[in-house]
Amino acid sequence: MITRLSTQQTDFQDKLSNLLAWEGVSNADVVQIVDDIIANIKANGDTALVDYSIKFDGVNAANMSDLTIALPALKTAFESLDNKEKTALQIAADRVRFYHEKQHQDTWTYAEDNGTVLGQKITPIERVGLYVPGGKAAYPSSVLMNAIPAKVAGVQDLIMVVPTPNGVTNPLVLAAAYISGVTQVFTVGGAQAIAALAYGTQTIPKVDKIVGPGNIFVATAKRAVFGQVGIDMIAGPSEILIICDGKTDPDWIAMDLFSQAEHDEDAQSILLCPDKDFINKVEKSIEKLLPTMDRKAIIAKALKDRGALIHTKDINEAIAISNQIAPEHLELSVENPKAMLDNIKHAGAIFMGRNTCEALGDYCAGPNHVLPTSGTARFSSPLGVYDFQKKSSLIMVSDQGANTLGEIAATLADGEGLQAHAQSARYRIK
Structure with a gap:
């Protein structure tokens, strides 16, 4: 039923390596399917997205309005829960929010003696796409864990996509979206949903980053669109x-x-x-x-x-x-x-x-x-508020600082053979 191993076996390391091996997101056939789906979504937008939803999820949809959940429906889903579910979801959300508020970072600066000011400007990502699995199990907890850190970070637009096989929605997932501050919900999934978030369609807005777990097609699609958008990780x-x-x-x-x-x-x-x-x-x-x-x-x-x-x-x-x-x-x-x-x-x-x-x-x-x-x-960390914030370096050099830093920069630029860099710095030397 389950493998038994001992570290005293002479071939233990080989057996352990075989046990740990995972190449699921490197399947060439899956990559080709995902590439074709992404190309189709880029070319045909909503039409392709509806077609894939009918084909893969068995939904009855004529257009994207049939795959869109209005925000009032999220509140209705929350209110429809029994008290035990409602309380459990709310307490979990409150605990997740409290923990992640500890991670929030603010803009910071410091001034040197000569008046030069340095620091970092911390800015939330503007629009994030949240993928929520909807296949073998539904995951309201995944909504909380992805959406709440984003909202704590200050993300304004949080676009959730969740497949609904055979058109069946999960009230707990929708309720979790409501208490987490999700701003739009579309009942689409798979690689096609990732492509829609990355490139945008006539209905789904293009996002800046995509987070959330999924199957092998979702993971492969996230890898494929990385660079066009940010992603949390390849899970x-x-x-x-x-x-x-x-x-x-x-x-x-x-x-x-x-x-x-x-x-x-x-x-x-x-x-x-x-x-x-x-x-x-x-x-x-x-x-x-x-x-x-x-x-x-x-x-x-x-x-x-x-x-x-x-x-x-x-x-x-x-x-x-x-x-x-x-x-x-x-x-x-x-x-x-x-x-x-x-x-x-x-x-x-x-x-x-x-x-x-x-x-x-x-x-x-x-x-x-x-x-x-x-x-x-x-080399990686859990998802957190820091994944939804960007950092911009702040540099404001004083007159005195320009004299000191200008000479240092010019000397180093000369050493690299970059004349314009050196001259640009020397112009500021009084």
Whole structure:
């Protein structure tokens, strides 16, 4: 059902590399399909977008008005929720907003003794496109995590696209859009929605940046339009890595592994533990609990193809392997997780302690659940307010500063053989 590995195996590193390998967004056939879709959207705009929605999502649409959700409908969706759902969504939104307000940056300057002023002007991106998945599952949490940081940053126009297979909308997704401050919603998805946001159509406005997760076609399309617009990241399948000392309830660990595996068949769930008997208990918990899961077929395939229970020499070796993997979600299900933090080098989000399951971070803890995958936590960070702000350098040189800096700049420009640069600087020297 799930691969068992030990770091003592002579071919462990080879097996680990094979387990981690992910080339999903490099499929040449997918790239060609996406390129054709983008070209069609650029050439034919709304007409192509409606045609693709009919073809891929099975919607009954004559034109883009049939694929547009008016803002009052978002409020209606929120008000239609039962009190428990409404309260949960509102509290989650408030927590996400409070956390991300801590990340907000303001314009700053400083003055040198000679009167020269330097600094940065912080400006929000004007218009952002938000892609919300709508295939195997609907994700209101994705709306909160992408839209709220954008609004905290000061983004004015937030355009949401969400596929509605067979024309079925999800009230929770629309309600999340309402409380997050989304300004326009279109029920389109796939590579065609990404192309529409990047290049604009007669109905969908061109955006400056696109954020939000999606399937292989969405990820490929985001890569293709990068440069025309900004993007958050190229996301691979969801991942969880758990380091456990063998003292957590094995049912808890099994369910935490399931929590990622149920996303899709390519999701990855890995346990690192120095206690072999505990790993056996987790495996038995997996076998016991899997039949009770609604998405058991998806979980089973993900665990079989990309999951692993790995026996390590000790906790320190588990940490070293975790740093090698650089997981999206890292659970430290141990007695004293704070003591391990200094040695954790790479992880999108770190969940500390036995009570801190990854699911809490997905929905309501506060930090963003849009995280780097496929090892990119080595150089990337979670989505945040900073992803929706631009920085412009501020430089105002005084008369005295021009004398000092002018000579330095001219000397360096001469060394590079750039005469106009040097002369431009020397003109300012009094």
